[in-house]
Amino acid sequence: MTPLRQRMIDAMVLRGFRPRTQESYLRAVAQMARHYRRTPELITDQEVQAYLLHLVRERHLARSSVNQASSAVRFLVCEVLGQNERRQRIPMGHTPQRLPDVLSRAEVAAVLAAPMSMKARTLLMTAYASGLRVSELCQLRGCDIDSSPDRMCIHVIAGKGGHDRYSLLSPELLEQLRLYWRQCRRTAQAEDWLFPARLNPSQHLDTRSAGRYFYAARNAAGIAKVGGIHTLRHCFATHLLEAGVDLNSISQLLGHAKLSTTSRYLRMARPGHSAGDSALALLAHLPKVEPEAPSSPPTPPRPPLH
Structure with a gap:
């Protein structure tokens, strides 16, 4: 593990990030580093913007996924590297507010x-x-x-x-x-x-x-x-x-x-x-519908939940 990765993990732990958020941020930064084949510390703002465009135009990722990558890079740059002046140069896109399907x-x-x-x-x-x-x-x-x-x-x-x-x-x-x-x-x-x-x-x-x-x-x-x-x-x-x-x-x-x-x-x-x-x-x-049993045999009775 590189010192920079450890610093980023430590910063997320201190701020109470959930494990899944930590994994997502680390993965997003690592993917950008692999894209440019260099450490994230050396990637410029212009290269960050070009990478985000690459995610939109070539990989066709959803806007929410691209914004997650932006958030991860912002966190690295501003909170870990302490370069807060770069925040506005790492853009966050507008996410369309689509209504999900709801079941009757x-x-x-x-x-x-x-x-x-x-x-x-x-x-x-x-x-x-x-x-x-x-x-x-x-x-x-x-x-x-x-x-x-x-x-x-x-x-x-x-x-x-x-x-x-x-x-x-x-x-x-x-x-x-x-x-x-x-x-x-x-x-x-x-x-x-x-x-x-x-x-x-x-x-x-x-x-x-x-x-x-x-x-x-x-x-x-x-x-x-x-x-x-x-x-x-x-x-x-x-x-x-x-x-x-x-x-x-x-x-x-x-x-x-x-x-x-x-x-x-x-x-x-x-x-x-x-x-x-x-x-x-x-x-x-809910309307009354009789549940269909799976093909496996029934399990013997067990103690009640308290």
């Missing part, structure tokens, strides 16, 4: 009823019913599920930005989690991962595997809309808004730092779905 309640029900393992079904149900980011979902532990009647919540620890928060735990989701815990996590302790990796249970499930669960279920349900597992988070927010939950409450449940981030769901919601007093119980309002 019938489509969500079809996804959750597709043939899949108990683990995959429980993970996808949790994603929709709680609105967690996929990284937060994969890092849940058994003890993060608070099933006390006077609490009934999911504790998200060190979410985006390092902030803790609480999200929804409906009776329907709790029932599914308890069933999953009995059938799939018999020897697990409360501190263990809720969704462990298949080959190494001491590690949590990685986000790519969680994404593959969603793609497989979506394809099995015959749904042509694009988008990954994050679609379920969009559905969570949009369906709550359509059911009459106020925007500020949804923003807190999602863990958004700014209400303006949540306000885009106002353009995605379609009024007219009345849920009455049970607006927060998303699973209860």
